[in-house]
Amino acid sequence: MAGGVLPVGKLPAGLLRELLEAAEPLPPEVLLGPAVGEDACAIEVSAGVLVAATDPITLTGSGVGAHAVVINANDVAVTGVRPRWFLLAVLLPVGTTVDEVRTLFRETQDALAGIGASLVGGHTEVTPVVRQTVVVGQFLGLGEEGRFIRTAGVETGDVILQIGPAPVEGAAVLASEVGARLEAVPAPLLRSAQDAIQEPGISVVAPALEAARLGAHALHDPTEGGLATGLHELAEASGVALVVDGASVVWFEPGLAVCRALGADPWGVLASGTLLAAFGPDAAETARRELGARGFEVAGIARAERGSGVRTRDGGSLPRFDSDEVARVLSEG
Numbered sequence: 001m002a003g004g005v006l007p008v009g010k011l012p013a014g015l016l017r018e019l020l021e022a023a024e025p026l027p028p029e030v031l032l033g034p035a036v037g038e039d040a041c042a043i044e045v046s047a048g049v050l051v052a053a054t055d056p057i058t059l060t061g062s063g064v065g066a067h068a069v070v071i072n073a074n075d076v077a078v079t080g081v082r083p084r085w086f087l088l089a090v091l092l093p094v095g096t097t098v099d100e101v102r103t104l105f106r107e108t109q110d111a112l113a114g115i116g117a118s119l120v121g122g123h124t125e126v127t128p129v130v131r132q133t134v135v136v137g138q139f140l141g142l143g144e145e146g147r148f149i150r151t152a153g154v155e156t157g158d159v160i161l162q163i164g165p166a167p168v169e170g171a172a173v174l175a176s177e178v179g180a181r182l183e184a185v186p187a188p189l190l191r192s193a194q195d196a197i198q199e200p201g202i203s204v205v206a207p208a209l210e211a212a213r214l215g216a217h218a219l220h221d222p223t224e225g226g227l228a229t230g231l232h233e234l235a236e237a238s239g240v241a242l243v244v245d246g247a248s249v250v251w252f253e254p255g256l257a258v259c260r261a262l263g264a265d266p267w268g269v270l271a272s273g274t275l276l277a278a279f280g281p282d283a284a285e286t287a288r289r290e291l292g293a294r295g296f297e298v299a300g301i302a303r304a305e306r307g308s309g310v311r312t313r314d315g316g317s318l319p320r321f322d323s324d325e326v327a328r329v330l331s332e333g
Contacts, residue, residue: 007323013236032079037151037237039075039221042143049143051081055223056136063197065090065108068137070203071223071272073115077205078219078275080149080212081141086112088122089136096126096133104133115205153218154238159284160302161277162250163207163291165200166227167266168273170326171255172196174262177330184261185254193254200252202273207296211277214287218278222271225321229268231302231310232320234276241307244318248299250274262329268321278304 006012011019013036026033031049032042040053053075057064069086076083088108092101101124112119117139154160175182175193182190196202208219218238222230227249235242251266252273259266279287284300291298302310310318 012322037233051141054138064135065104066111068135069111072137072139074221076139076141077208081143083139083141085120085140087138090124091130091134092126151220152237154278158278158304162301163275165250165252166271166274167255167269169202170269189254189257204275216277220276224324226268226271240304242302242310244302248301264325268325
């Protein structure tokens with residue numbers, strides 16, 4: 001891609017692909033390395049396969065410790081491996097109080113306890129470089145039988161299940177950060193958006209591990225760029241085309257209300273809390289039924305075909321958001 005100033009958010013997919021392709025070849029023990037659309041890496045060790053993932057939390061200053069736990073745990077869980085060990089790097093702005101740090105660590109430990117994982121290391125410092133708390137988390141898990149799932153595992157004919165509504169994380173961030181611009185949102189919907197990190201929540205660990213048990217070919221955790229970009233990443237990583245049934249998508253109504261009030265496209269809003277799972281056509285209905293019986297909202301929203309790209313059933317193209325709609329709204333002040 002041409003030179004110039006980068007937009008806020010993830011690096012554009014084309015640039016990231018260029019940078020990764022220029023890297024040195026990976027050693028043989030790296031079974032899954034960095035690639036557009038993949039959420040974690042996988043390294044062969046004597047005890048099985050070590051899965052690792054890292055992500056920062058930068059779009060919100062609220063509950064960042066717990067947020068980092070869940071976001072990074074999701075990235076390990078979508079390989080079908082249980083997240084177990086967490087490292088935490090915390091950069092605190094000048095003026096941070098002792099009580100604020102205690103709250104951050106308490107929330108982090110509570111989130112770890114909720115998924116049965118442990119804090120095993122990290123780094124903390126107060127620095128004038130940041131204006132709000134920045135947390136970078138790293139999660140590790142061990143596939144003791146040597147098996148893991150790739151985002152790139154979608155096969156032609158697979159049905160893509162959406163597990164959990166969208167956009168949950170985006171609704172919570174926007175309601176927290178720009179609440180003064182949401183007077184038009186009915187109070188009950190606004191409260192639900194503000195509480196969305198807790199209910200319905202943004203963890204996909206439980207459904208990801210269950211989907212893996214049920215035989216999912218591929219799993220993906222849409223985050224920046226929303227559900228639309230998550231579908232594009234899934235298709236691109238797997239070398240297939242996806243045909244999306246937009247009428248079947250499970251939407252989070254408070255999130256839609258917030259998006260309408262701010263002029264944001266819900267397809268491109270932070271979508272943590274949603275899981276995409278690819279199943280063979282014969283297994284998809286069983287998986288949908290079993291996941292539904294465990295209390296998850298599930299719908300078949302796409303089918304994989306030969307080709308490339310993501311389009312709707314009526315032949316239209318589904319946009320890809322290289323810059324998340326949340327970042328765009330926040331940049332407007």
